Amino acid sequence: MNDLNKQIRQYIDAAADPVSIGEVELRSQRSRNSVSNGRTRQLRLGPAIVWAAVVLLLVAVLGLKLATTNTPRDLGPLGHTPKSHVLIPPALSEPRLTDAELHQQQTSLDLVRGSQGYVFALDTGGAYSSTNFRIGALHSVTDADGYLVAELATTDNSSDSYSTQTQYQAIGGFGVSNFSKQTAFYGQSAVPGTASASVSFPVANQGSLVVLVAIGGDAQCETTSGISGLTTDTTWSRGVGYSVLIQHRYVEPGRYTVTENTQQCAPGQDPNHAGDLIGAFVYSPR
């Protein structure tokens, strides 16, 4: 690829963030709600039709006003007429997932640039030493032998890395944009042979996005329970490799408890190297 071709690609890639599957779901939900409320898609109508509708509405309002000029108006108990119904749906303001990736046998990850915040996750075999993530606010789990086996790093940098002497390792992460506040909650377990960890967290605002990152340190089989209808963004079920489960959903305000269940599926694994870590990241809308 020559230099000009590369520049064209970089220019277009930098022009617009990727569209996430969560954003598409949200738009579809909005569209369905709009139709079910009996509202038509005013913004999809051609400009001519919109103008015609506005003119007709003005004529109707003027006609109604002339017809009722001499009639006392019923102002209601508070002395004012009710506000007109707002027809235009609100702008897309919810937080959105911009990227989610999981890579086996890698120790560095570059997520799509331009997001507001990032979370990185590492998962190691736990038999040998590993360093912490290079950047970010860290939350770590060490196994019964004292080795780093799972870690989460929260940062505004789109790249992060660590190093390890373990034979097997994985790195994952996600990016989020369009949020006003990020709150992180963690649950962990590092007893030998651990098979679960739970996290409990409140969601205060309507339209909040919850992203779960479940790491089964030195474990390949993994599920979560506690919130139904989660969209799975990354998991691993193909051959040798660790599952770092990243899932998300827009949730109603309330209190939630999520549990990750893990299992060392490969034969002969050392239970002393197991360690579970689950992070729940709540993103409030702007």
Add this chain to the structure above:
Amino acid sequence: VATITIEGNRLAVSFEVFFREVEPKLRRALVAKHGAIRGREATAEALSWAWEHQDQLSAIRNPIGYLYRVGSTRTRPKPRLIPFLREREESLAYEPQLGLLLLGLPQQQRVATVLIHGYGYTLIETASLMGIKPTTVQNHASRGLEKLRRGLGVSIDE
């Protein structure tokens, strides 16, 4: 996760897999066609349509070409916005006038040039996305690249 079937190779894939494959191509093509803001909006609209009409999508022979047209028809131009205005200012190594030169290309030349030369898509792939003949794509792409080279003063590929 819903399941759809892509006609042609009759491969049943989940919507998520379909989404991951189609989103980058669609976004690049629509951003090249309409610019950053409307291009991204068109991509999101087209994929929302796909999400809502998975049953119909399975009967469409060329889903990505269809979604390319859906994205364009479901969004409207915003007259006061410059089509190639970038929302993010990053210190990437572009030629400063590349955006203006891309903007100066006719729409089909721009899309063909970006997809063929920027991303290395094949002529058939690009033609099926744009709904035109591969030979026409080739003409658009080579004319577009030639204009960019002239504009940037580049004569030889490096």
